[in-house]
Amino acid sequence: MSQQIVIDSLSFAREGKALQGELPVSGLERLHDALAEIAGSVVFRLAGRMSRQDKPQLVLEVTGQVPVICQRCLGRLDYPLSIDSVLELIADEVDLSQDELEDDTRDFLVAQKELDVVALVEDEIILALPSAPRHDDCALPDSNTRGTKVSPFAALAALKKAT
């Protein structure tokens, strides 16, 4: 299933346009390698605006859950997305000053006449996903592999033996 949404990024920002939609994960192919299952969908909202400094910006919000792979037990882990990015449109990457390049609080995007919105959403999700996701309470017992950690059961057994 092809899904393509194309905007003129500069006029989208200048005119304060907004659009939203739902994208099935099956269409976000660059994510697939990181997923436990190709399932579900994400919801995005893209809005254009001019900043207080009169710079054109795109505000992108993405929510949804993507089933990534827990790096400890290799099981499925539903990772909740909550992306809220502000991208400042620039004419060209070479226009950035050193200060701007080093400013982590600002994200820049080269303005395009035909910006592929789905690819942009995909990029932002890739940036948001953890590189080594793990369940908060991963059920895989790993006390054996850690060696030095004595399980409470072993301690109890030792106690029983002593009495």
Ligand SMILES: [Zn+2]
């Ligand atoms: Zn796990």
